[in-house]
Amino acid sequence: MKMAEAGDLMSRGALPSPVGTAIAIAHHGELIQGVFKDDDGSLHRGLVTLPIAGLRSEARFDRSDGDAVVVTPDHKVKAAAAARLTLDFLNVTGGGELTLQSAIPVGHGYGSSTADVVASIRAVAAAVDVQLRPSSIGRLAVAAERASDAIAFDDHAVLFAQREGKVIENFGGSLPPLLLVGFKANGGVPVDTLQLPPARYDSAEIQEFGVLRALVARAVRLQDPYLLGRAASASALISQRHLPKQGFNEIAEIARRGGACGVQVAHSGSLFGLIFDLFASNLKRRAALVAQQIRRAGFKDVEVHLVNAEGWSW
Numbered sequence: 001m002k003m004a005e006a007g008d009l010m011s012r013g014a015l016p017s018p019v020g021t022a023i024a025i026a027h028h029g030e031l032i033q034g035v036f037k038d039d040d041g042s043l044h045r046g047l048v049t050l051p052i053a054g055l056r057s058e059a060r061f062d063r064s065d066g067d068a069v070v071v072t073p074d075h076k077v078k079a080a081a082a083a084r085l086t087l088d089f090l091n092v093t094g095g096g097e098l099t100l101q102s103a104i105p106v107g108h109g110y111g112s113s114t115a116d117v118v119a120s121i122r123a124v125a126a127a128v129d130v131q132l133r134p135s136s137i138g139r140l141a142v143a144a145e146r147a148s149d150a151i152a153f154d155d156h157a158v159l160f161a162q163r164e165g166k167v168i169e170n171f172g173g174s175l176p177p178l179l180l181v182g183f184k185a186n187g188g189v190p191v192d193t194l195q196l197p198p199a200r201y202d203s204a205e206i207q208e209f210g211v212l213r214a215l216v217a218r219a220v221r222l223q224d225p226y227l228l229g230r231a232a233s234a235s236a237l238i239s240q241r242h243l244p245k246q247g248f249n250e251i252a253e254i255a256r257r258g259g260a261c262g263v264q265v266a267h268s269g270s271l272f273g274l275i276f277d278l279f280a281s282n283l284k285r286r287a288a289l290v291a292q293q294i295r296r297a298g299f300k301d302v303e304v305h306l307v308n309a310e311g312w313s314w
Helices: 004-012 077-089 112-127 134-145 203-222 225-240 248-258 283-296
Strands: 019-037 043-064 069-072 095-102 156-161 166-174 178-184 262-265 271-277 300-307
Touching (some): 019 112, 019 203, 019 225, 019 271, 043 300, 077 112, 095 112, 134 166, 156 203, 178 283, 203 225, 225 248, 225 262, 225 271, 248 262, 248 271, 271 283, 283 300
Parallel strands (some): 069 095
Antiparallel strands (some): 156 166, 178 271, 262 271
C-alpha cells in the first residue's frame, strides 16, 4: 500500500477534526463464491457479495495523543486492529477511542465483523479528513481480519478476492433491484467462519465458476435479476457439496413454485435467500406466500430485505 493517495487527499482539506464517524452496511452472504482466474490465468478465491443496506454498523473514532487504540465493546478486537492499521497507513501519529454500535447478527453470514472493520476504517479516515478509496479499505480490512467480503464497495458489484483484498473483476455497476426473502438454515445455529477450512474445489467446479462469473457480469450489465438468480442457484448448489444446509432441496422447490429468480446462500454461514425481481407482478403476495411456506418448513427468522430498491417500500 502507498501513502501518496492519502497524503494527496489530506493536502486538499482543511484542518482535520479529532472525531470521525462512519457506517458500513451488512450483506446476506454471497451470490457466488469459489475459485476464479485473473487476467494472467492465476487462480484466486473470490466472491460476489449480496449487500443489504437495512442492517449496518456505526463507528466513532476520537483521536488522542496516546498510541493506544481503545475499543468499545472491548471484544471488537478486529475493529481495533483495523483502526490501528488505518492510522499507520495514513501516517498519522497517536491513537484514539473507537466506539461501535451494530444491529447486525453475529455468526450467520451477515458480515458483522467486516462491517465493524470497514466502519472503523472509514471513521479513522474521517477523523483525519481523508476519504479512502474502496480498494484501500478492502485491503486494510483483509489485513485486519484475514478474510473479508466486499462491503467496502457498498452496492457496486465486484468479484473480490476475500483473502487477498484485491478486485479480480469490476462488473462496472450495481446489482439489479431485488427483493430477498432471507432466513436461517440448520436450526439457526451460528457458524464459526474462522474455524471452517477453505473449500477444496475440483477442476469441473472451477470451470463452472468461470461460467457463473460471466452470468453475473451479464446480469449487472443488463440489470437482469433472473440471470443473477441462475448464477446464485448454481453457486449455492456447489456450496451444498462443501457446507451442506439442511432442507436445501425443499427450499429449491419452494423457490421454483414461488417464481423466484433463484436461491442464494451464505457460503460460510447459515443464511438462505430467495431472490425475486423487485418489479415482478404480484410480488408482495408471492413473497408473503413463500415466506409462509418457509416458516411452515421449520426455518428460522424469515425476513424480507430490499436490494437497490431506490425508495421502493415493502
